[in-house]
Amino acid sequence: MNEIRAKITDIQSSDNLSVLSLDANGQTMRLMALGLSFPLSHDLEILLGVKSSNISLATSIQGELSISNQLPCIIESLEIGTLLCSVKLRFGETLLRSVITKASALQMGLHEQQNLIALIKASDLSIIKIFQTSETKCD
């Protein structure tokens, strides 16, 4: 599970559903969640989780995209398998891993130090930890 530290900037709720706006490494992110039973407020720091298989990659984007999270990254390293490719990405201070098909990696001509955009749907992001203050951690 990839982990991204972020700060809550806005909370919108309708019945049981919430959409959080977040700031991570200066980038705006959005998360969709059902029935958040724990107290959340603006400026609260949280740890986001996302599976490697839920991170898509793009070299450039044209037109509008419904994917809420578009994170500028740099490729740190590539591990190419028989069918799949595991891409280690640097997003600001955060390291992420994306697993894509080898065919996509070859088609995109991925290489180390390449600039990319990592794409994550708001519904694929989850909250795995809430930091009470910047110093104390709370599960």
Next chain:
Amino acid sequence: MFYINIQKTLHGTLGNMELDVAFSIKEHEFVAISGSSGSGKTTLLRILAGLEEANGEIEVGGEIWLSNKTTLPAQKRGIGFVFQDYALFANMSVAENLLFAAKDKKLASHLLELTELKELAHRLPNSLSGGQKQRVSLCRAFMRRPKLLLMDEPLSALDPLMRTKLQQDILTLHKEFGTTSIMVSHDPSEIYRLANRIIELKHGKIIHDASPKELLLKTQGSQKFSLTGELLEILKTDVIYIAIVAIGQQIVEVVIDEEEALRFKVGERVQVSTKAFSPSLSKVYI
């Protein structure tokens, strides 16, 4: 309102245990009592029914059922009791079993109609299926229009289909008679469907008292789809790893990272979680 505050020393296989519970129930509430075996669930029900003695107080709508001075006999408490093993009179027909509880032919006929048992009214219990017997037992419990309906794992001996049907009958009767119900159950789906409150006992004490959703919905942060299982194996495939996890009677596969593959040990208890957005449902045809 029902006010219950009782204490009793129980002699179990693990030595003595103090049953010590205090709670109140609003009228028309449907309360599920859960807890591991030997936690005092059945004893609590039997004390409420007046089938067992205890110290403390039970007050029901201003009427004292139990105090340090008085103990109201079971037959005067206005309760209905449904046991797991039906407890029907084998030598009486279905209708006679009902009329034995109260001589009200109109009510008996109405109850048998509600539970689709009318055609079986003259049959003897031995000629009925388990589900039918338990429906008769349920109807009999309602013959005295109970203020309080007590059920001790009433559906645990039935197959899943019959269980669903009986759950519907219990809910229909609970609403129609405006009764207050307390049911011992271990089945999360049953508790979720029927009860609006769940009290969990452990070693004779209440450890949880909450709504079924609060207590039964296992969550991991914002991940609402969460199940506990045992990690059976981790396999490396290409550049990813696959964890094989046994959850109940089923085996599932979860794709994990290299870091996770190193962190977990085979045989460990693990929580399998995902967001409520990811899983999909499809019908199961038997």
